[in-house]
Amino acid sequence: MPNQPTRRDAVKTTAVGVAAASSLITGAPWIQKVKGANSKVSYGFIGTGSRGQYLLKHLKGIDNGLCTAVCDVYQPALDKGAETIGTNPKKFKDYRELLSASNLDAVLIATPLFAHFPVTKAALESGKHVFCEKSLVFTAEEVHALRALANSKPKQTLQVGLQRRYSKFYQTAKQMIDKGMIGQVTHIRGQWHRNTFAKDPWNKPVPAGRTDKEQNWRKYREFSGGLTAELASHQIDIADWMFGSGPEYVVGVGGTDYIKDGRDIFDNIQLIYRYPKGQKLIYTSMTTNQHLPLFDGSRTEFGECIMGTQGTIHITVGTDNEPALGMWFREPALPSAYPAGKSAAPAAVGASLVSTGKGSKGLPILLDQHKVQGSDSFLQSELKFAKLWLYGKGVMVPEEDSNPVDVELASFFDCCATGKRPLADLEVGLHDSTAVILSNQAMYDERKIYFNEIDKMGKGPVAPKKA
Numbered sequence: 216m217p218n219q220p221t222r223r224d225a226v227k228t229t230a231v232g233v234a235a236a237s238s239l240i241t242g243a244p245w246i247q248k249v250k251g252a253n254s255k256v257s258y259g260f261i262g263t264g265s266r267g268q269y270l271l272k273h274l275k276g277i278d279n280g281l282c283t284a285v286c287d288v289y290q291p292a293l294d295k296g297a298e299t300i301g302t303n304p305k306k307f308k309d310y311r312e313l314l315s316a317s318n319l320d321a322v323l324i325a326t327p328l329f330a331h332f333p334v335t336k337a338a339l340e341s342g343k344h345v346f347c348e349k350s351l352v353f354t355a356e357e358v359h360a361l362r363a364l365a366n367s368k369p370k371q372t373l374q375v376g377l378q379r380r381y382s383k384f385y386q387t388a389k390q391m392i393d394k395g396m397i398g399q400v401t402h403i404r405g406q407w408h409r410n411t412f413a414k415d416p417w418n419k420p421v422p423a424g425r426t427d428k429e430q431n432w433r434k435y436r437e438f439s440g441g442l443t444a445e446l447a448s449h450q451i452d453i454a455d456w457m458f459g460s461g462p463e464y465v466v467g468v469g470g471t472d473y474i475k476d477g478r479d480i481f482d483n484i485q486l487i488y489r490y491p492k493g494q495k496l497i498y499t500s501m502t503t504n505q506h507l508p509l510f511d512g513s514r515t516e517f518g519e520c521i522m523g524t525q526g527t528i529h530i531t532v533g534t535d536n537e538p539a540l541g542m543w544f545r546e547p548a549l550p551s552a553y554p555a556g557k558s559a560a561p562a563a564v565g566a567s568l569v570s571t572g573k574g575s576k577g578l579p580i581l582l583d584q585h586k587v588q589g590s591d592s593f594l595q596s597e598l599k600f601a602k603l604w605l606y607g608k609g610v611m612v613p614e615e616d617s618n619p620v621d622v623e624l625a626s627f628f629d630c631c632a633t634g635k636r637p638l639a640d641l642e643v644g645l646h647d648s649t650a651v652i653l654s655n656q657a658m659y660d661e662r663k664i665y666f667n668e669i670d671k672m673g674k675g676p677v678a679p680k681k682a
């Protein structure tokens with residue numbers, strides 16, 4: 216079966232996995248344990264809401280950072296954040312007080328999007344290293360202002376919370392693409408579909424003492440970039456990384472068509488990006504259906520399909536319960552009867568030549584840890600061979616040994632300590648934010664927007680919004 220992945224192919228993806236993992240991990244001390252309490256990075260956490268608490272839960276297991284302060288304007292979130300990390304951090308309601316009162320090396324920021332820039336700006340100005348959740352900034356003015364400010368502080372780390380950059384599956388997919396294993400990559404399809412029609416996590420009950428705009432800020436354009444900022448930002452970044460450049464222009468259609476609860480953000484978005492070599496990213500996010508047509512329907516909601524002239528990669532970062540996953544499909548062989556020089560069958564050649572043919576069976580993308588090593592004991596190698604067989608049969612799926620969120624957090628503290636540049640650095644974050652801003656503008660204005668428009672947008676003095 217020429218289009219079925221073979222054992223040799225399995226070895227090839229393993230080899231790439233090994234190369235990817237080792238080239239990224241060689242000299243990558245983020246996964247080394249920091250020895251002794253003195254080498255821990257002392258940090259404060261600002262914005263201990265839903266994401267903040269999730270990150271603090273992961274931070275409990277990261278031993279090269281120590282949480283000494285937490286901050287939230289909302290008392291229940293502040294208390295929950297302190298309780299989650301469990302290090303008896305000092306509590307602040309005003310981030311400016313946290314920045315000036317504490318002996319901190321770094322801050323992590325998980326406030327709503329509209330407050331990312333003012334908090335990041337103040338933190339950088341107070342000499343702290345910064346980890347800020349995606350999407351890094353909210354407006355075109357902030358793109359320019361943060362670039363200038365962060366570049367004037369080259370000794371301070373700035374990392375953005377795009378955790379897919381820290382996944383070994385994504386790193387391996389990038390290596391496979393760069394090695395030409397799926398041919399010329401021409402299209403990427405990305406989706407983040409949810410079915411929130413009945414129950415919407417963006418429309419949480421509003422507790423006494425809070426307003427809907429404080430509790431459900433994502434619904435309102437004055438605070439939020441909607442589905443584009445909250446969901447698409449992750450996957451536009453993947454397309455930029457895999458294609459090796461940012462887009463040239465974007466067109467899109469969005470609508471507030473199904474969820475009528477006073478929101479002014481869109482409840483469905485459809486975006487097409489053209490990249491400089493003609494590649495396209497076709498992106499959709501919706502709130503009425505969560506089917507994911509990848510991985511034989513075994514996952515829901517989000518993932519990317521990377522299409523090349525010789526193969527396809529299905530990939531997702533997953534969740535804490537359903538870890539990251541990558542599958543590789545070889546492109547079925549083209550019918551050999553095509554006349555030389557013709558890329559498609561002429562109508563006269565006959566129906567059999569234009570049939571869709573048989574697809575190839577997917578091969579799981581394998582990483583270093585899945586490979587049988589010379590140093591493995593007999594039992595270890597037998598176990599690995601058994602697992603490889605089960606992966607091949609689709610009974611088991613290979614997993615990364617670390618959650619990308621844990622890797623991004625440990626890596627941040629390592630960058631603070633060593634001065635190394637983060638994988639998800641300032642420019643990655645600003646390109647991503649630019650894409651969010653311009654994509655929303657394209658849908659609001661119903662026009663094609665070239666990415667170089669950002670050079671003219673939002674120039675001049677910036678009055679940061681009050682956070």
Ligand SMILES: NC(=O)c1ccc[n+]([C@@H]2O[C@H](COP(=O)([O-])OP(=O)(O)OC[C@H]3O[C@@H](n4cnc5c(N)ncnc54)[C@H](O)[C@@H]3O)[C@@H](O)[C@H]2O)c1
Nearest residue numbers: 262264265266267287288289292325326327328348376682
């Ligand atoms: N990387 C990811 O996969 C991922 C996932 C979820 C959320 N996020 C990002 O995390 C951020 C927060 O999202 P969330 O779901 O936790 O929102 P949330 O509303 O649950 O939490 C935000 C918290 O920030 C607090 N806050 C608001 N203004 C503040 C200020 N000036 N100072 C201190 N605290 C302030 C709020 O009281 C709230 O508790 C967003 O930017 C979101 O896009 C990233």
